[in-house]
Each structure stands twice: as structure tokens, then as C-alpha cells.
Amino acid sequence: MHPLLPSLAAAGLYAGATLYQGLRFGRRQAPDKRLLGLLGALALIAHALSLNLQLLPGIGLNLDFFNASSLIACAVIALTLLGSARIPVENLLLLLFPLGALTVLLAEFVPGGTSQPINEAPGILAHILLSILAYGLLTIAMFQSLLLSLQDHQLKHKHPSGLIRNFPPLQTMESLLFGFLWAGWLLLSLSLLSGWLFVDNLLAQHLAHKTLLSCLAWLVFAVLLWGRHQLGWRGHKAIRWTLAGFCLLMLAYFGSKLVREFILHI
Structure with missing residues (x-):
């Protein structure tokens, strides 16, 4: 499977979640936590699938600059989504979802550097x-x-x-x-x-x-x-x-x- 499809799906879901949250805040209304969490979880699944294909193309771990950025963004969003179930941190997602969309697209479309696979x-x-x-x-x-x-x-x-x-x-x-x-x-x-x-x-x-x-x-x-x-x-x-x-x-x-x-x- 090529990582293009899950990368685009993740970016689209992140963008949709950002738009929904931004519109709700613009109307001075709190977003529905369950809907926001569902959109975030779906985006995160697509992001993780894309990362799996990009990080493990063969022997070793391909952790170049953009893949590393995408991986850290994925980890940050996952931690925030998990935390939002217990503590009020869902406002952070308005900043983190665009970061996830940007990094997943950069990892897919911008050539990486000369980093050697990690084994x-x-x-x-x-x-x-x-x-x-x-x-x-x-x-x-x-x-x-x-x-x-x-x-x-x-x-x-x-x-x-x-x-x-x-x-x-x-x-x-x-x-x-x-x-x-x-x-x-x-x-x-x-x-x-x-x-x-x-x-x-x-x-x-x-x-x-x-x-x-x-x-x-x-x-x-x-x-x-x-x-x-x-x-x-x-x-x-x-x-x-x-x-x-x-x-x-x-x-x-x-x-x-x-x-x-x-x-x-x-």
C-alpha cells in the first residue's frame, strides 16, 4: 500500500476537525467533545498508517527530518486526545490538528534528507x-x-x-x-x-x-x-x-x- 492515500485522508480529517472546532469557537460555543474526538481519532489512525508505511519501508527505521516531524506531531496529538478524556485540554487541538496536517503532508510530498535507516x-x-x-x-x-x-x-x-x-x-x-x-x-x-x-x-x-x-x-x-x-x-x-x-x-x-x-x- 502506498502512503499517499492515508496521508491525504489524515490531512483532510485534521483540516475538517480544525474547521469544525474553529467555527464553534467563532460562535462562542464549545465543540462537541465526542465528535471532535471521533474526527481526531480517525485522523490519527490514518496518520499512524501513513507513518507505518513511511518509517518502515524495508530494513531499518527511516527517521529522516520530515518523518521525524510527522511522528512527533502524531505522538503529541495522541497524547492530547487521550488526556482530553480526563482533563480540559481539547482547546490545544485547535493548534495541534493543523500541525498534524502540515507534517503528514510534508512527510509525503517533500523529499527527505540523507538520513540512513536506523537498525x-x-x-x-x-x-x-x-x-x-x-x-x-x-x-x-x-x-x-x-x-x-x-x-x-x-x-x-x-x-x-x-x-x-x-x-x-x-x-x-x-x-x-x-x-x-x-x-x-x-x-x-x-x-x-x-x-x-x-x-x-x-x-x-x-x-x-x-x-x-x-x-x-x-x-x-x-x-x-x-x-x-x-x-x-x-x-x-x-x-x-x-x-x-x-x-x-x-x-x-x-x-x-x-x-x-x-x-x-x-
Whole structure:
């Protein structure tokens, strides 16, 4: 089976879910969670099928730049959909569904770089899985911080939009942000630990920048969580630290991957 059909199906379902959610927010009405969840689940199934065909074309795991982006987006949306059954995070889907549509289309239509298929031991694969889950949760935290910033700005200026009117209270939004940060930071810690245990020469030339930036991101998130616990950091300070840590983490993975695959061709 060719991945074109499931890729187009996933993009179409993501677009439909985004349109439905956006129209409901525009009318200052909450979207039907069951319908939104159904559209998201169908899109996610098509996305996963497309990824299966793209990531496993033969021997090894084809984790090039765009496939990796699509995989992380799929993981982020899956985590958010699962979480929405218990906690009020469905507003994040308005940002995540377009991200899913974009990444699945890029993975299908834009040629990848020169990344070699990964055919490694279970320890390396566990490191990759932990990294993807950590990136996924910290990506959710980044989007949550953006929505928190928007909510805070509109409430201070007393002109909340239809989107903001459907948000949980500001305190709940902030608690969700730090819940995502704690979970993402713990997974990032495990990812770095597994890298030291299983990756040969983690400070080799092609891994040094990734390792350094990942450690800096880990430190930024650690300081933020300490500041929250010890000094009561919140609001704009928490948002700025979250975005700083996320930028370092994305540079660590996608920046180094972009340079290696499309500039250095290694």
C-alpha cells in the first residue's frame, strides 16, 4: 500500500476537525467533545498508517527530518486526545490538528534528507522512543503556554474572544502547564540517561551539538520547575522559560537534523 492515500485522508480529517472546532469557537460555543474526538481519532489512525508505511519501508527505521516531524506531531496529538478524556485540554487541538496536517503532508510530498535507516539495538530504540515522548509532552507544554499567554492578555484587556470564553479558568490552565512540564522533564531526563547508557560516544562530532543543547534545555526546565516550587513563578515568567527551553530542545533535535541531512549530507 502506498502512503499517499492515508496521508491525504489524515490531512483532510485534521483540516475538517480544525474547521469544525474553529467555527464553534467563532460562535462562542464549545465543540462537541465526542465528535471532535471521533474526527481526531480517525485522523490519527490514518496518520499512524501513513507513518507505518513511511518509517518502515524495508530494513531499518527511516527517521529522516520530515518523518521525524510527522511522528512527533502524531505522538503529541495522541497524547492530547487521550488526556482530553480526563482533563480540559481539547482547546490545544485547535493548534495541534493543523500541525498534524502540515507534517503528514510534508512527510509525503517533500523529499527527505540523507538520513540512513536506523537498525540498532533495543537500547537505542528505547532512547529514541523516550526522546519522542519527551519532545511530545514538552511540545504540548509549549502550546499550552501560548494559549495561557493569550488568555492572560485578553482577560487583562477585558475583551475575551469566543476561543478564550471556552477555556478553563486561568489557574487550571497554569496547573495543566506545569503538569505537562513535569512529565516532559522527567521523560527528557530518562532520554538523556538512556543516551549516556546506550549511545556510543555521545559527544562525537555529529552528536555534540544535540547533546549540549538537550542538556541546556533540561537545565532550563529544571530551573523553571524549581522556581515554581520554591519561588512561586507563574504567568509571563513561566511562559518565557517554557518557550526558551522548548526552543533549545527543538534546535537540539531538528536543528542538528536539518543541518546534517540537508546541508552536510551525513
